[in-house]
Amino acid sequence: MQTATISRLHEHAGGEVTIRGWLSAKRSSGKIRFLILRDGTGQCQCIVEASHADAFETADRLTLESSCILTGTVRPDDRAPGGCELDVTGIEILHIAEEYPISRKAHGIDFLMNHRHLWLRSPRQTAILRIRHTIIRAARGYFDDAGFTLIDTPILQPGAAEGAATLFPVDYFGEEVYLAQTGQLYLESACMALGNVYCFGPTFRAEKSKTRRHLTEFWMIEPEITFADLPVLRHHAEQMTTRILRDVLEHHRDDLASMGRDTAPLEAITPPFPVLTYTEAVDLLHSEKVRSWLEGDLADKEKQLAACREELAEAVESLGTAKKAWQKEKAEQQIRSLEEHVRELETDIEHRRHHMSDASAFEWGRDFGGDEETILSRQFDKPLFVTGYPREVKAFYMKRNGQDPRVVENMDMLAPEGYGEVIGGSIREDQLDVLLERMKEENMDPEPYQWYLDLRRYGSIPHGGFGLGIERTVSWMCGLKHVRETIPFPRLLGRMTP
RNA sequence: UCCGGCGUAGCUCAAUGGUAGAGCGGGUGGCUGUUAACCACUAGGUUGUAGGUUCGAGCCCUACCGCCGGAGCCA
Structure with a gap:
């Protein structure tokens, strides 16, 4: 047997x-x-x-x-x-199991989240988690194959690498320390020892963000690359993304189909990916092209809304003719979901009206919000690199551009289909005096960073790296509306159990 | 933190200020190919909490709590 x-x-x-x-x-x-x-x-x-x-x-x-x-x-x-x-x-x-709380019928998100430990057993959730595994393996595999060394960076850290307001404090034997929001500073140190390195681990942000793209605990893979310039960084980001796409499409046709993910937009993605400088991106936001695209998009949405309302009317009619109780129930359920869709489209349309004025009025120097990111990435059917953001809106460690001191040598990669930023990275400032000046501008005390500044004292080299957010990538690949389904046990604002 | 919506059976939802209901799930019975099976019967309720208005409140008012959506915030 x-x-x-x-x-x-x-x-x-x-x-x-x-x-x-x-x-x-x-x-x-x-x-x-x-x-x-x-x-x-x-x-x-x-x-x-x-x-x-x-x-x-x-x-x-x-x-x-x-x-x-x-x-x-x-x-x-x-x-x-x-x-x-x-x-x-x-x-x-x-x-013999007790009466199982999750039936094969519809459940609300609150109920499902409260039963996350059981919800994981459902086919859709297992499909997502298998794809998550493949994405992590592909990303790590890319760096492993490219000769990078895995470095585990500490989760308990003494200070901030980014804004201090978004840190989770931890009582460390009477001293206040923080949960890591990046492994980068430590990774830079290791990079000076081992050459190209990467880390993979959880990161924590205490942002009070309640959106479909934010978790308070999420996972990042971050490479740090010696003697790199921005094109080298972009090359690795592009190749890693391509590898992830390839592996997901190769191993998860059935999983993607089972959750209704149209794979055509994923299959269409091949390198090279388009690149815009921040300044070009701002010009694009101001352009006639974007204005007419927004108008067309608005018209599209309004058409969808009209169609949806028509469908809703039909569903209401079929409710009237339903004989059996369960047919009635089914029709009611359809009506509810259509009503929800109508509401969604209505807020969408409202947002798009704002987009139109926001886009044309966007001022050089501001950081892109979700809206701007969405407009920009919607202009392309591949991931989009945006480089060279204004110095003021970016972190202190990013290298100032030699030609244009207003901007830094950074890049974001925006995923298509409206999924927004999945990668953020930069060349690091490698000159001690410039770095100190920048920290002063940010009112940072250099004292706790002396160990980091040492990297600029003992054989400083040009280098840089980036971070890929795993959950946003899973959300994009799976075509999900919310990142809460992309991690086994999501940590969100106001949700800690199970 | 702000704006909006919701809170009724285990779940998803109904119920002009006037007797709290349905479907699913559970239980019992029936059916030899079911696909969210089907058919019949059945049990199941402090209507989020605390006040208030009213002859009468699930429904109206106030406060609080919780959740959802959005904004802000955000490598």
């Missing part, structure tokens, strides 16, 4: 095997029972006929999410979702 995983069940066609897992669904019809077993590798429909009296009786005792061991014969069958079925001859119960 062989034990098999569901994903490899087809290899045992005709043979007798044992599979172990959880009951994810059960249907019955007279003298036949259909058990859908889930084992983490896949789902399999298992048939129990009354002729196997023991198994048949046991099948009736299984509740949703009960764990069990099934023995039976593997039979390829087109009627089965996975292509294979198991004709069950024996059932061993491991545990």
Whole structure:
């Protein structure tokens, strides 16, 4: 007797095997029972006929999410979702589950988040988490293959690398320290020892942001590259992104399809990616091209809204003709989701009206907000690099541009389809006096940074790096509306459990 | 922090200021190929909390709590 995983069940066609897992669904019809077993590798429909009296009786005792061991014969069958079925001859119960709170019907987000530990078992969530794994492996694989050394940077840190207002304080034996918001400063040190390095770990931001793009705890992969200039940084960002796209598309066709992700926009992405300087981006925002695009986009949305309202009217009508209670319920559910869609489109349209005035009125020197990012990235069907932001809106360690001292040598990479910033990076300021001057401008006390400044005292070199936000990347690849589904246990403003 | 919306059965939601309901899920029974199966029966409620208005409040008013959406903030 062989034990098999569901994903490899087809290899045992005709043979007798044992599979172990959880009951994810059960249907019955007279003298036949259909058990859908889930084992983490896949789902399999298992048939129990009354002729196997023991198994048949046991099948009736299984509740949703009960764990069990099934023995039976593997039979390829087109009627089965996975292509294979198991004709069950024996059932061993491991545990009879209590009434499972998550049904196959609709649930609200609050309920699902409160049951995140169980919600993870649903097919959509497992698909997302598998893709997350592939993205992390691809990103790390890219740097591993390119000869980078993995460096683990500390999570407990004495001070701020970015704005101090967004740090989580921790009581460290009576001293206030902070959770890391980047590994960068430490990574720069390691870079001077080992050459090209990268870190991968959690980072923490105490921003009171309640948006679909923010978590208070999220994961970043950050390379730091010796003797680099901006084109080198962009090259690595581009190649890493391409590698991630390739691996996700190669290994997750089914997962992406199961969550309704249209892969065409992902497949269309090939290097090179477009590049704009900040100044060019501001000009683009002011341009006739963007103005007419915004108008066209607004018209599109209004058309969608009209269509959606029409659909809503039809749904209301079908509610009137529904006979069965469940048909009525279904129609009501459809109406609710359409109403939600209408509301979404209405706020979208309102935002776009603001966009039009905001874009033309955008002043050089301001940082781009979500709106500007969205407009810019929507002009391209590939990720967009924006480089050379004004010094004032960027961090102290970014290298000043030699030709134009108003801007720094930085880059953001904005994902297409409105997903916004997924990568931020820069060349680091490598001159001690310039760095000190910059810290003074920011009212920073150089004392706690002496160790960091040492890197500019003992063999300073040009170098730079960037950070890729894992959750935003997962959200983009999966086509999700919110990053809360991209991490197993999201930490959000006002949500800590489970 | 600000603006808006919501809070009713385990879940998703109904209910002109006038007897709290449906579907799903649970339970019981039926059906030999089901795909969110279906059919019948059944149990299940301090309407977020605390006040107020009213003959009467799930519904109106006030405060608070919670969640959602958006803004601000944000490598």
